[in-house]
Amino acid sequence: xxxxxxxxxxxxxxxxxxxxxxxxxxxxxxxxxxxxxxxxxxxxxxxxxxxxxxxxxxxxxxxxxxxxxxxxxxxxxxxxxxxxxxxxxxxxxxxxxxxxxxxxxxxxxxxxxxxxxxxxxxxxxxxxxxxxxxxxxxxxxxxxxxxxxxxxxxxxxxxxxxxxxxxxxxxxxxxxxxxxxxxxxxxxxxxxxxxxxxxxxxxxxxxxxxxxxxxxxxxxxxxxxxxxxxxxxxxxxxxxxxxxxxxxxxxxxxxxxxxxxxxxxxxxxxxxxxxxxxxxxxxxxxxxxxxxxxxxxxxxxxxxxxxxxxxxxxxxxxxxxxxxxxxxxxxxxxxxxxxxxxxxxxxxxxxxxxxxxxxxxxxxxxxxxxxxxxxxxxxxxxxxxxxxxxxxxxxxxxxxxxxxxxxxxxxxxxxxxxxxxxxxxxxxxxxxxxxxxxxxxxxxxxxxxxxxxxxxxxxxxxxxxxxxxxxxxxxxx
Amino acid sequence: xxxxxxxxxxxxxxxxxxxxxxxxxxxxxxxxxxxxxxxxxxxxxxxxxxxxxxxxxxxxxxxxxxxxxxxxxxxxxxxxxxxxxxxxxxxxxxxxxxxxxxxxxxxxxxxxxxxxxxxxxxxxxxxxxxxxxxxxxxxxxxxxxxxxxxxxxxxxxxxxxxxxxxxxxxxxxxxxxxxxxxxxxxxxxxxxxxxxxxxxxxxxxxxxxxxxxxxxxxxxxxxxxxxxxxxxxxxxxxxxxxxxxxxxxxxxxxxxxxxxxxxxxxxxxxxxxxxxxxxxxxxxxxxxxxxxxxxxxxxxxxxxxxxxxxxxxxxxxxxxxxxxxxxxxxxxxxxxxxxxxxxxxxxxxxxxxxxxxxxxxxxxxxxxxxxxxxxxxxxxxx
Numbered sequence: 001x002x003x004x005x006x007x008x009x010x011x012x013x014x015x016x017x018x019x020x021x022x023x024x025x026x027x028x029x030x031x032x033x034x035x036x037x038x039x040x041x042x043x044x045x046x047x048x049x050x051x052x053x054x055x056x057x058x059x060x061x062x063x064x065x066x067x068x069x070x071x072x073x074x075x076x077x078x079x080x081x082x083x084x085x086x087x088x089x090x091x092x093x094x095x096x097x098x099x100x101x102x103x104x105x106x107x108x109x110x111x112x113x114x115x116x117x118x119x120x121x122x123x124x125x126x127x128x129x130x131x132x133x134x135x136x137x138x139x140x141x142x143x144x145x146x147x148x149x150x151x152x153x154x155x156x157x158x159x160x161x162x163x164x165x166x167x168x169x170x171x172x173x174x175x176x177x178x179x180x181x182x183x184x185x186x187x188x189x190x191x192x193x194x195x196x197x198x199x200x201x202x203x204x205x206x207x208x209x210x211x212x213x214x215x216x217x218x219x220x221x222x223x224x225x226x227x228x229x230x231x232x233x234x235x236x237x238x239x240x241x242x243x244x245x246x247x248x249x250x251x252x253x254x255x256x257x258x259x260x261x262x263x264x265x266x267x268x269x270x271x272x273x274x275x276x277x278x279x280x281x282x283x284x285x286x287x288x289x290x291x292x293x294x295x296x297x298x299x300x301x302x303x304x305x306x307x308x309x310x311x312x313x314x315x316x317x318x319x320x321x322x323x324x325x326x327x328x329x330x331x332x333x334x335x336x337x338x339x340x341x342x343x344x345x346x347x348x349x350x351x352x353x354x355x356x357x358x359x360x361x362x363x364x365x366x367x368x369x370x371x372x373x374x375x376x377x378x379x380x381x382x383x384x385x386x387x388x389x390x391x392x393x394x395x396x397x398x399x400x401x402x403x404x405x406x407x408x409x410x411x412x413x414x415x416x417x418x419x420x421x422x423x424x425x426x427x428x429x430x431x432x433x434x435x436x437x438x439x440x441x442x443x444x445x446x447x448x449x450x451x452x453x454x455x456x457x458x459x460x461x462x463x464x465x466x467x468x469x470x471x472x473x474x475x476x477x
Numbered sequence: 478x479x480x481x482x483x484x485x486x487x488x489x490x491x492x493x494x495x496x497x498x499x500x501x502x503x504x505x506x507x508x509x510x511x512x513x514x515x516x517x518x519x520x521x522x523x524x525x526x527x528x529x530x531x532x533x534x535x536x537x538x539x540x541x542x543x544x545x546x547x548x549x550x551x552x553x554x555x556x557x558x559x560x561x562x563x564x565x566x567x568x569x570x571x572x573x574x575x576x577x578x579x580x581x582x583x584x585x586x587x588x589x590x591x592x593x594x595x596x597x598x599x600x601x602x603x604x605x606x607x608x609x610x611x612x613x614x615x616x617x618x619x620x621x622x623x624x625x626x627x628x629x630x631x632x633x634x635x636x637x638x639x640x641x642x643x644x645x646x647x648x649x650x651x652x653x654x655x656x657x658x659x660x661x662x663x664x665x666x667x668x669x670x671x672x673x674x675x676x677x678x679x680x681x682x683x684x685x686x687x688x689x690x691x692x693x694x695x696x697x698x699x700x701x702x703x704x705x706x707x708x709x710x711x712x713x714x715x716x717x718x719x720x721x722x723x724x725x726x727x728x729x730x731x732x733x734x735x736x737x738x739x740x741x742x743x744x745x746x747x748x749x750x751x752x753x754x755x756x757x758x759x760x761x762x763x764x765x766x767x768x769x770x771x772x773x774x775x776x777x778x779x780x781x782x783x784x785x786x787x788x789x790x791x792x793x794x795x796x797x798x799x800x801x802x803x804x805x806x807x808x809x810x811x812x813x814x815x816x817x818x819x820x821x822x823x824x825x826x827x828x829x830x831x832x833x834x835x836x837x838x839x840x841x842x843x844x845x846x847x848x849x850x851x852x853x854x855x856x857x858x859x
Contacts, residue, residue: 251489258484276708277546277715284546284715293718300714332480 015322038222050114156397223319259318267311274304385409522557531713549715554663580644584617598847675763735786781831793835
């Protein structure tokens with residue numbers, strides 16, 4: 001299940017209930033329980049038996065394990081943590097018991113849950129895993145490798161199909177029907193980012209102390225569970241701990257409803273209209289007959305992508321506001337930017353920041369500390385390419401996403417070299433408004449088309465189709 | 478974020494929120510009431526970007542059952558919208574001799590590209606009549622019902638045709654098939670005057686007709702139709718970029734050649750004697766009257782003739798021999814009696830030129846049909 005209009009309506013109704021009847025001191029617990037519920041409710045139906053129960057259950061279990069591993073050495077398990085753990089375990093087991101309830105009365109889950117012994121077995125495996133690795137020196141690295149391995153399986157078709165085949169063999173289903181869609185694990189991409197952020201920040205000592213209730217709510221916070229934005233734990237914690245303070249709900253509702261309304265318009269009116277034959281896809285890319293048509297469909301795709309994703313972000317932020325959590329902004333007029341660097345500071349901002357913190361900065365530090373130190377230009381090239389390749393591969397393990405990452409990595413690198421060499425020229429333009437305007441216009445045009453052309457790699461599934469599309473765009477086909 | 482500073486300036490009170498919600502609901506309700514009162518669906522259908530921003534379509538839009546984004550097309554019941562997207566709605570040059578082709582999926586060109594359809598093959602011949610360029614327009618629509626053809630013909634008369642070629646087949650004649658197409662059922666207001674004027678054997682109050690009540694005429698009630706009007710425009714981009722308006726699979730399934738021992742046709746399980754009353758000749762006659770002085774030629778379209786199992790009982794999966802032969806006799810005799818121009822091409826195309834149904838032709842088969850039409854109709858016209 002995606003973030004449909006009915007899902008948004010449910011969130012809004014719950015927000016009204018939350019504002020109207022939940023006492024201030026229980027708001028945190030309310031969000032904690034709601035976030036757990038929605039992990040299951042948002043999970044789409046999956047063809048592989050029981051998987052639509054196991055995947056959200058794994059989301060919960062991995063989150064709890066991650067909390068256990070990322071506690072500071074001084075942090076004791078408090079009674080409140082034990083209550084939170086009891087709620088989570090009780091909830092998982094209760095849902096599993098819905099196996100014995102007729103389908104019409106089975107709420108929150110997409111299909112019949114597995115036998116209870118499998119569920120208890122899974123819980124036990126992770127409990128033992130957490131207990132065994134809890135004091136292990138390499139526990140953080142082990143956990144990161146575990147998350148990245150799941151990530152690689154989900155994002156690489158060949159691995160995903162192989163895993164689906166294995167799962168279908170285990171459940172006695174037709175192996176020939178196995179596909180990557182069998183592993184449609186809702187929310188894992190963003191879940192992984194939040195988990196890795198807390199693990200890395202624990203390693204570097206930056207992570208604040210979080211109770212299990214706070215940690216689970218941060219990682220699984222339902223408005224941002226499917227498509228972000230990717231909040232930071234310390235920022236989330238500020239809002240979460242202020243939930244019990246006296247607040248003026250009318251302020252929240254005006255802001256929240258406004259954001260949600262704008263988001264719905266962007267996503268469900270503009271983006272979904274553009275999706276109706278007005279944007280590039282693998283099918284029409286093969287059918288396009290003329291260069292003009294190719295450009296129009298490519299522009300359509302660029303706009304659709306922006307309105308779709310920024311609309312989702314607005315809705316998530318708006319719903320967050322209704323509950324008192326101010327999620328970070330994700331877009332800031334990215335297509336109006338006059339350089340590729342500024343574009344990446346305003347497109348999917350929370351992802352860019354995440355990758356800057358956990359890929360770009362550590363890699364830069366590592367290269368700068370190397371002896372002999374590599375040339376600066378090489379450091380810039382490597383770090384920027386690696387950062388953008390990481391973003392590319394996060395979208396999927398295909399050659400086209402890899403090329404898209406390299407495309408932007410090289411774009412950032414070239415832009416850096418250009419600005420380093422033309423700084424004096426641009427500085428003297430400040431006194432010449434017309435020339436400045438012209439230079440800005442040219443810079444915007446180049447940036448916009450660099451980004452738009454990059455979407456060809458992003459939108460199309462394979463190298464050949466993308467190359468043919470480029471040929472069509474430039475009248476070479 | 479510069480995007481959202483304006484929200485800070487909004488009054489943050491319940492009264493403000495309530496005012497916004499109440500005003501929005503009132504405005505929405507008012508717009509719905511005005512919309513239901515005016516019911517401008519036919520007017521909105523005329524608003525089209527085809528022919529201006531996008532090239533007009535060569536055939537009427539029809540949803541072929543595949544992903545619409547693969548075929549850049551959609552089915553609508555709004556006749557003005559269908560025609561506004563079609564090339565025939567463009568202004569007619571003075572030196573054009575305009576020929577409209579009316580018919581079913583055979584005429585529309587099922588599984589044929591636009592340059593392979595009957596109208597395209599006819600246009601390839603570059604015919605002239607009295608120094609005027611003959612231009613053929615594909616007004617086929619992939620449903621078999623003479624009443625559907627009548628609706629299209631009646632609407633198309635405003636585009637000043639110089640000749641009409643109406644391709645028919647027995648499957649379009651059963652009275653019980655006349656109101657099956659959604660295009661017919663959703664155009665009661667257009668069909669009723671025709672039923673009355675030409676005394677058609679159709680009940681204008683038949684339950685099959687969709688007659689929206691007041692609430693169904695609101696924006697909410699018409700949301701699907703409004704979305705479809707918008708979608709038809711958005712698919713114009715894909716159509717203009719690709720020239721594709723139908724998804725054609727790589728492997729087209731082949732029509733049936735062998736049959737059970739089955740004599741049934743339409744509502745008849747066994748052979749019966751058919752008369753004009755059992756077939757919708759009244760609709761055919763109405764079409765010819767609507768055409769008035771414009772020459773109209775009725776063509777019994779080619780069909781697949783099987784030599785497989787039980788081919789002594791059936792010509793194909795559509796028609797048993799008893800029904801089809803009676804139909805041919807009746808159509809021929811009625812044409813003679815009424816002085817209609819009639820051309821019987823039922824067996825003019827070789828069986829291997831039929832694709833997935835007894836009336837769908839290959840590109841080559843369509844070319845042969847075009848040549849037959851040219852040779853028969855236009856041999857003395859040039």
